[in-house]
Amino acid sequence: MPRKKFLVMALIAIPVLLVLGMGSGWAQLKVGDEAPSFTLPSSQGKLVDYYKDYYGKHHLVMTFFPAAFTPV
C-alpha cells in the first residue's frame, strides 16, 4: 500500500496495540520481564523500596500470601 497510508495506519495501530498490550500485560508478567517497582510499608516499621533496598544489591524472593495467620 502507499507509504503514507501505511505510516498513518501504523501511527494509529501502535498506540492501540500498546494500550491493549499493557492492559493484559499486567496480569501476564513473564519470566524475562522487568519487575515492577514498589514502595510499601513493612512489618519491620519502615518503608521497603525495591530500587533502594534490592536493585543492584540482592536477588529477591517474593512470596505473595493473601492473609496473615492462615496456614503457610
Next chain:
Amino acid sequence: MEAHNRDLYLYKRLNARVLGVSMDDPMTNKFFAESLALEFPIVSNVLGWMAKSYGSYSDKPPFGPDGSINTFGRRTVVIDKKGIVRHLKNGSPDNEEILQLLLKLEKEFRGLK
C-alpha cells in the same frame, strides 16, 4: 513462610533476600511475623495493586463488581539483582527449586560455571 526462614542462612550465602507480601496492614503483619519468628519483612499491599502487577490476580480481578477487594492468590516470584523476573509460580513455593535457581543466578552473575 517458615521454610523461607529456615533457609535464610542459605539465601544469605546466595546474596538473596526474602520479602513477604500480604493484604493485611503493617501491624497485623508485624504480629504475624513475630508469631512465626520470621526474620524477613512482610509488606502490606492492602489494595492489591502490586499483586496485580505481579500477576497474583491471574484468575480473578482485584475488585469485585460491588467494589469489594478480592484477595490475591499465593505466588512466588524471584527477581535477580538486575531487576529481571526469573521465576514465577502460583501456589505454595518449592523451596528446593528456589534455592537451585538462586545458585544458578549467583553463579551467572559471578561468571562461574
Next chain:
Amino acid sequence: MKQKMKFTGILGTAAAVVAMIGILAGCATMGEKAKPTMVPTERGTVLFLDKYEFKRPPQNWALMKNLEGGDFELGFMLIERGAFPSQTTFMYDDQPYGGSQDLETRAKYYCTRFLFNSGIDLRVTKQEKVTLDGKDAIALSLEGENPNRDEKAKSKVYLVKKGNRIISFVCTQWRPMNGTYAQEPFDYFETFVQSFKFLKKDFYETLEEDLTKAGL
C-alpha cells in the same frame, strides 16, 4: 528437582491410597505385604527408597509416605483397639516447626506449634539433651488433654542437629479421655529412631557443598 516433584506427586497420591488400604487391611487381617518402597535386609532392617535404613514396626502398622505437599518424609500408623481415638503414629519429619539452627531455641519454638490446632492443652513433661547416631539432639516428652472433644495425647519428640539443619522424629499416641496409654507402640518408635540411618546426603548437604565449591 522437577522430576522429584512428579515422582512424589504420582507416588504420593498412590501411597495415600495404599496407606488407606493398608490401614484397613491392618485392621481386618492383621497382616500386609511389604511395600516395594521398603526393601528388607539381612540385618533385620529395611531400606527405604535407598534414602534411609531403619528397623520398621510390625506388619500391622501401615506405612504413610509423604503426600503431595505433606508435612513429613515417612511415617507409620497403628490403629489400636479401643474407642476413638485410639491410634499411634510416628514419623521422620525433616522440616520440624521453626527456623532456628540452635537446638534449644528450636525446641522452645517447636513446643508452641506442635499440635497447636488440635485443641490439646500440651505440657512438656520432660526435656533432655541426648545423642542420636553421633548427632546432638533434644528429647521432649509432651502430654495434654482436650476434654471438650474427649481426647488426650502423649508424644515423644526428638529434635536432631544434622549439619546446619534440624530434623525430627515424632511419635504421638491418641486416646479417649478415659483410655490408657500403651508403652509398646512407643518402644517400636524408639527402635525406629535408634536404628535410623541416612544412606546418602540430603538436598541441603549437597547444596551446601555446591555453594562451598562455587566459593559462595
